[in-house]
Amino acid sequence: MDTVQRDPAIESLSVFDMLKIGVGPSSSHTLGPWRAVQRWLSELAEELAEESLGLHDVEHIRVHLYGSLALTGKGHATDQAIALALLGHQPETVDVAAIAAHVSGLARAGTIELVPGHTARFEMANDIVFHIDARLPGHANGMTCEATVAGEPRSASYYSVGGGFVLGADEIPGAKNFLALPHPSQSPDDLLEHCTTRDCRIADVVWTNEQEWRSIDEIRTGLSEIWAVMLEGVYSGCHTDGMLPGGLDVRRRAAPLSRRLLGGDDAPTAGEWVELIQRRDFRFAEILQWVSTFAMAVNEENADLGRVVTAPTNGAAGVIPAVLLYHVCFSEQPVTEAGIIDFLLVAGEIGTLFKKGATISAAMGGCQAEVGVSSAMAAAALAEALGGTVEQALMAAEIAMEHHLGLTCDPVGGLVQVPCIERNTMGAVKAINAAELAVASNPADARVSLAEVIKTLRETAEDMSDRYKETSQAGLAVNVSVRVPEC
Incomplete structure (x- = not known):
């Protein structure tokens, strides 16, 4: 992988390092x-x-x-x-x-x-x-x-x-940026040990660590702003038609999908739009379409230089908003603002483990390091939000990542559109599936640990040909016929 000198003993990463507000793509x-x-x-x-x-x-x-x-x-x-x-x-x-x-x-x-x-x-x-x-x-x-x-x-x-x-x-x-944290976690085992010692959730450990950087009010405000950008990205993407720039002639799909699912009904703000979705009864297939719509909406905005949240990257920006909005819209119990903040805390913390132990760069590890990591982050957060134990949350992250291993990054035309946008929908669906499977399982029966999956991600990234690492020199990037400016 990269030859930049690494000393994992000194990395101190905040949730706000993993979730940043920025511009696509x-x-x-x-x-x-x-x-x-x-x-x-x-x-x-x-x-x-x-x-x-x-x-x-x-x-x-x-x-x-x-x-x-x-x-x-x-x-x-x-x-x-x-x-x-x-x-x-x-x-x-x-x-x-x-x-x-x-x-x-x-x-x-x-x-x-x-x-x-x-x-x-x-x-x-x-x-x-x-x-x-x-x-x-x-x-x-x-x-x-x-x-x-x-x-x-x-x-x-x-x-x-x-x-x-x-x-x-x-x-x-x-x-x-080294900072001595109360509960430093360089590996999933460290995080589990902290939670076990304190008899608490992952979110509780992260809350304690984050206060070394910010006050409680600053944490709440910052994460609320991040959620607002995520939600606005979904809403904007679900209300914008047309072609994406760059010459691939990729047509936006989130807006027509949203209109069809709502039967033409709409709302003037993102919050009212969410309430409109919550009031409807949707079949399983339609809920699945909503998850894909949420993810595509964000990544269509990202591809059009819109404002999104790195989660942990822009190329994977749609996964966590899609899974969190699925939770908000379709869970049996109402999701509070505190629940949303805890979700983001857990997701961010899981992301730090991948960055410390492997990579979140597609240029170093392919798309497994972007959509795969994002899927794992979302899966762990959803599992804990559904009442899962710490072990079940870590299991959910493992399941999600395990089934992204080896995923290449082969952007057609060098654009973050094909296959990137649809890959976010797959990552979101896998995250939900992984969370539900983990919460219904006994982690003691698992044969693969999150630590082993992170190690495997690192080794797979090291072995992967550079042609499949965001260079557009192989895969779909060379097999799909396009007419775009030279990249």
């Missing part, structure tokens, strides 16, 4: 490079300040993309993310409807104003360089940011390691 190819450019500008400013210089002394900017960032960067909007970062926009707040205008304006200008009153040369067509035949040594998603100051180039390299996480060239994962 890819956390590793969009959010990661966005954050890398922001970090580089900040570090460059500090470096120049030590020499009594500043960003106003920058004459020219160039960004070099390598590996998967180069091979599928255009289809994944990496160039647009770089442009938005240079323009000073934030992924959480940028007006997604104005992204195209922002990017085209920068492309026409040929310069970038890093500080008021000073411009540096930056021609998007030439100064974002896609090195499709090269990669940096540390990770498949490598990039080098370069600035010319007083005629001399200054550069720094970064790696987008999945889920919007960024590492410097020689940085150890988690080293900068």
